[in-house]
Amino acid sequence: MxxxxxxALAGSPDLAARYAAFRDAAHDALGPELVEAVRGAVAExxxxxxxxxxxxxxxxxxxxxxxxxFEHTAITDEEAAAVASELGEPGLVALSVVAALADAECRxxxxxxxxxxxx
Known part of the structure; x- marks a missing residue:
């Protein structure tokens, strides 16, 4: 992908590879269908x-x-707990990374x- x-990182192949590996690890933790849903929600x-x-x-x-x-600092403990109950704690972390990187890609x-x- x-x-x-x-x-933008084409001039720095090592950095591009590290970014891609980080992104791919987060994507792998959620699975392709959920990643696409999250990327779509962020793009929307x-x-x-x-x-x-x-x-x-x-x-x-x-x-x-x-x-x-736009509201990451306003996410409540209850909202995070609801996600953790769906995805587990590692899934919550992966979701946070996937959403943040999808936001960065859109920007x-x-x-x-x-x-x-x-x-």
């Missing part, structure tokens, strides 16, 4: 039209992912980070 962050917050596959992710998980974009795309990096 590529994306604007990996593309950024204004991208997204089709939802029903039943792929519990609503508590998607709500958490959406809040990570990098919006400012054309690859173009800025190569300028």
């Amino acid at each position: 590529s994306g604007p962050v990996i593309e 917050v950024h204004g991208a039209p997204v089709e939802h596959a029903p039943g792929v992710a519990p609503e508590a998980v998607l709500a958490f992912a959406r809040r990570m974009v 990098a795309r919006a400012i054309d980070l690859p173009g800025l990096a190569s300028a």
